Amino acid sequence: MKGKIGKMDRIDFQMELEPPIKFLEFNSDAWEIFHEVEVKKAVRIEKGRIKHLVEEREEGVAIRAIVNGRVGFSFTTDANALIDACERAVKITKISEERLNDFPEGGFSRVNGIYGKIEGDWLKEAGEIVISAVEEGVNPAEGVVEVSEIKKKILNSSGAELESNETFVSAFIECVFEEGAAYDLASARDSSIDLEGMAKNASTFAKHSAKGSKIEPGKYDVVLSPLATHQLLFHALYPAFSVENVVKGRSPLANKLDQKIFGEVSLIDDGRKDGLLMSSPFDDEGNATQRTEIVEKGILKDFLKDWKWANEFSADPTGNGIRQERNSYPATLPTNVLIEVEEGKDYGKALYIHSFTGAHTSNPISGDFSLEISPAIYDGMPIKTGMLYGNIYELLKKIEVGGREKVQVENTYTPWLKFLGIEIKG
Amino acid sequence: MSFYDIRYLKTRSLTLNLENGSIEKPKHENFAGKSFRVLKNGSWGFFNGLVDDKTGLELAERNTLEGEVEIDESSYSGHYEMKQKINVDSIDIEEKVKLLKEIEKELKADYIVSVRISYLENIREFHYKNSFGDEVSYVVPRTGIAIQVVGKDTTLQFLSKRLFRAGGYEVVSGNEPFEMASDLVSKLKELLRALSPPSGRMPVLMDPSLGGVFIHEAFGHAVEADHLLRGASILRETGIKVGPEELYVYDDPLIEEFGFFPFDDEGVKARRKAVIEAGIFKEFLHSRETAKKMKGMPGNSRSQGVAEPLIRMSNTYIEEGDYSLDELLESVGNGVYLVGTRGGETNPATGYFQFSAQYGYLIINGEIGKMIRDVSLSGHTLEILKKIKVGKGLRFDPGFCGKAGQLVPVADGAPYTVVEAFVGGG
Numbered sequence: 001m002k003g004k005i006g007k008m009d010r011i012d013f014q015m016e017l018e019p020p021i022k023f024l025e026f027n028s029d030a031w032e033i034f035h036e037v038e039v040k041k042a043v044r045i046e047k048g049r050i051k052h053l054v055e056e057r058e059e060g061v062a063i064r065a066i067v068n069g070r071v072g073f074s075f076t077t078d079a080n081a082l083i084d085a086c087e088r089a090v091k092i093t094k095i096s097e098e099r100l101n102d103f104p105e106g107g108f109s110r111v112n113g114i115y116g117k118i119e120g121d122w123l124k125e126a127g128e129i130v131i132s133a134v135e136e137g138v139n140p141a142e143g144v145v146e147v148s149e150i151k152k153k154i155l156n157s158s159g160a161e162l163e164s165n166e167t168f169v170s171a172f173i174e175c176v177f178e179e180g181a182a183y184d185l186a187s188a189r190d191s192s193i194d195l196e197g198m199a200k201n202a203s204t205f206a207k208h209s210a211k212g213s214k215i216e217p218g219k220y221d222v223v224l225s226p227l228a229t230h231q232l233l234f235h236a237l238y239p240a241f242s243v244e245n246v247v248k249g250r251s252p253l254a255n256k257l258d259q260k261i262f263g264e265v266s267l268i269d270d271g272r273k274d275g276l277l278m279s280s281p282f283d284d285e286g287n288a289t290q291r292t293e294i295v296e297k298g299i300l301k302d303f304l305k306d307w308k309w310a311n312e313f314s315a316d317p318t319g320n321g322i323r324q325e326r327n328s329y330p331a332t333l334p335t336n337v338l339i340e341v342e343e344g345k346d347y348g349k350a351l352y353i354h355s356f357t358g359a360h361t362s363n364p365i366s367g368d369f370s371l372e373i374s375p376a377i378y379d380g381m382p383i384k385t386g387m388l389y390g391n392i393y394e395l396l397k398k399i400e401v402g403g404r405e406k407v408q409v410e411n412t413y414t415p416w417l418k419f420l421g422i423e424i425k426g
Numbered sequence: 427m428s429f430y431d432i433r434y435l436k437t438r439s440l441t442l443n444l445e446n447g448s449i450e451k452p453k454h455e456n457f458a459g460k461s462f463r464v465l466k467n468g469s470w471g472f473f474n475g476l477v478d479d480k481t482g483l484e485l486a487e488r489n490t491l492e493g494e495v496e497i498d499e500s501s502y503s504g505h506y507e508m509k510q511k512i513n514v515d516s517i518d519i520e521e522k523v524k525l526l527k528e529i530e531k532e533l534k535a536d537y538i539v540s541v542r543i544s545y546l547e548n549i550r551e552f553h554y555k556n557s558f559g560d561e562v563s564y565v566v567p568r569t570g571i572a573i574q575v576v577g578k579d580t581t582l583q584f585l586s587k588r589l590f591r592a593g594g595y596e597v598v599s600g601n602e603p604f605e606m607a608s609d610l611v612s613k614l615k616e617l618l619r620a621l622s623p624p625s626g627r628m629p630v631l632m633d634p635s636l637g638g639v640f641i642h643e644a645f646g647h648a649v650e651a652d653h654l655l656r657g658a659s660i661l662r663e664t665g666i667k668v669g670p671e672e673l674y675v676y677d678d679p680l681i682e683e684f685g686f687f688p689f690d691d692e693g694v695k696a697r698r699k700a701v702i703e704a705g706i707f708k709e710f711l712h713s714r715e716t717a718k719k720m721k722g723m724p725g726n727s728r729s730q731g732v733a734e735p736l737i738r739m740s741n742t743y744i745e746e747g748d749y750s751l752d753e754l755l756e757s758v759g760n761g762v763y764l765v766g767t768r769g770g771e772t773n774p775a776t777g778y779f780q781f782s783a784q785y786g787y788l789i790i791n792g793e794i795g796k797m798i799r800d801v802s803l804s805g806h807t808l809e810i811l812k813k814i815k816v817g818k819g820l821r822f823d824p825g826f827c828g829k830a831g832q833l834v835p836v837a838d839g840a841p842y843t844v845v846e847a848f849v850g851g852g
Contacts, residue, residue, distance in 0.1 A: 076456040095523045363768075
């Protein structure tokens with residue numbers, strides 16, 4: 001039976017939705033069914049060897065029911081519990097103060113390059129590519145290459161009937177060299193994923209990390225890699241773009257529309273850009289995805305809006321109703337955030353930061369952060385550790401230039417970015 | 427096939443969020459999942475999905491490769507059901523909502539701009555069987571309340587506290603949530619006027635909440651044997667001196683805190699592990715696989731849902747020592763007192779860790795002074811415990827620990843402690 005790995009089995013829904021739809025039509029004023037099935041296969045790498053293969057299939061249904069303008073929610077993976085899930089969604093509306101009158105009629109943007117075919121033994125080959133790209137003498141300690149196919153369907157009482165198929169390929173490797181370690185990530189929609197580049201990067205930075213010295217405290221020009229940029233922005237900045245946080249007083253950008261908040265940088269949320277990881281024809285509640293200029297040359301132009309909070313903000317949704325997991329309510333979250341800044345040839349003498357430790361401890365309300373710099377390079381010299389701390393709004397005022405090549409790390413599509421005169425502690 | 431096991435998991439949960447006076451996003455979830463694992467030719471193969479046992483095992487077997495894996499063959503059977511003193515199902519949902527609204531009344535002040543109170547109940551019903559003929563099952567409830575408040579003065583700041591434990595409605599029905607609320611109100615007022623922290627190496631007094639996260643991040647992760655076997659742990663052998671004689675650290679899944687479990691996800695009966703005794707590193711945490719290889723005891727394999735089991739902590743804590751709080755303050759002299767946590771991160775391969783406090787105070791000449799905010803702490807696993815001073819007042823704080831993309835409930839505990847570490851902040 002060996003040698004069949006990596007090839008995706010045919011993916012299809014098995015849960016029968018007609019009975020729950022009938023139940024909801026009869027027992028609620030409005031309803032929505034979010035139906036998703038995912039098949040994942042992953043190869044695990046441990047200490048330079050292909051360790052084992054993991055395969056998963058999960059199908060789930062998330063129901064939103066509206067009764068008297070109140071929303072209830074229920075999720076299940078159990079095909080025998082669909083009606084029970086509908087009953088719970090309807091029943092919980094009694095205590096709910098989550099207000100909605102209806103669901104979107106649905107929209108669809110044209111997006112290409114979100115479904116790729118992955119053939120034959122590719123997954124095992126992929127694991128071997130990762131291992132062999134790591135430099136001799138460096139330990140590819142822990143890694144994974146994962147292929148996932150998702151089929152998503154949204155049905156609601158406003159007539160939306162949307163379906164999409166997407167694939168994701170993602171990889172991670174942590175390399176260890178003596179007392180040093182570094183990791184890197186890669187992702188794509190198909191087997192064109194840059195596994196070799198990822199492995200080489202992790203391997204190089206692991207060696208740097210082992211040899212590195214501590215940095216002298218002081219002011220430096222700092223360059224953030226795409227990985228470091230995403231880690232920092234995702235936790236310290238993106239929550240401030242959510243219109244839900246704006247309405248609830250949790251965003252420091254609440255009264256800053258049309259004001260200059262950053263240096264010469266643009267941030268665009270684009271949910272329909274071909275081939276990007278978070279692109280999709282529609283968001284997780286059926287609104288068409290779109291391109292939204294959040295910050296244009298440093299000036300705050302717009303916020304991200306899902307169906308409910310767009311309503312509260314008296315604006316149109318921007319296709320940012322995203323479910324973090326298939327069992328969660330849609331929340332206002334970014335899709336692909338494109339970072340655009342004047343192109344610099346190279347970054348010259350600067351502290352290049354590969355990744356941070358502890359980015360999730362940043363303060364999303366104030367934008368303050370204090371992070372451990374895991375491997376970095378200064379003027380060709382490896383740096384083992386140091387602390388970068390400050391405030392994301394102050395940091396982005398000091399942006400100077402960016403690199404040519406853009407890389408996607410989860411929600412962020414960016415080149416390296418250079419900031420001037422940033423304080424580093426030893 | 428030399429071994430197989432099958433897990434069948436059912437969970438049901440209810441989540442309520444009271445946000446600024448309204449019950450938002452109320453949610454029911456009914457999860458059912460099955461996981462099949464086969465060991466053949468020294469290699470694992472996994473399949474997760476709701477299929478019959480025969481199909482599941484065949485699909486898992488299809489994913490085996492070749493390797494050298496052997497496992498600890500400890501054998502256990504049994505059933506455990508944690509009794510709820512007040513069954514969550516015996517309390518109407520309206521009453522749960524009322525409790526949240528009562529707590530919210532404590533959270534009124536002109537500087538508070540946003541309040542979120544969440545209620546969570548979750549019943550985990552676990553069934554396990556393997557090719558030894560073992561059968562294990564348990565039912566464990568978890569219940570809790572989390573509060574987050576956002577305040578505004580010249581800056582936006584937030585504070586949060588969590589009360590989550592294994593148990594029924596009794597976890598939240600006492601006075602504790604109200605005490606949490608009134609503490610948050612008074613601390614938030616101070617925090618809005620707090621100073622930026624000093625930076626540099628200095629003595630740090632940690633409250634029990636921060637001390638718990640400290641032992642989890644700074645030492646606990648390095649004790650998970652999978653890191654070592656990948657060649658990615660700074661901690662390579664037991665029997666070495668890592669701290670003073672007064673230092674005792676345990677991981678105990680049998681304490682009825684948030685990290686409680688009676689059997690792990692490999693069907694192994696839970697037991698307390700001595701991580702550090704009299705300052706000597708005693709025991710790694712193991713799965714069946716790593717226990718066999720390193721002649722240890724299995725029992726710390728855990729999964730989010732039915733994902734692949736990983737070696738995880740449970741309730742990890744520093745035992746109480748002899749120092750009084752006054753003696754600890756005196757020993758600090760000039761330094762900081764740090765309280766609460768926003769989480770942390772560590773890299774077991776390098777030993778560097780970073781985590782953030784919710785707030786802190788300056789300590790000047792052994793006396794607690796002005797409040798400081800956005801402060802983080804970093805250091806190195808092998809250095810940090812050497813000079814730890816352990817006081818009294820052991821208390822646990824609940825949380826979700828992430829590893830390789832999986833979250834599991836844990837609790838971290840400590841009395842008041844003093845360490846010397848690098849402190850930084852925004």
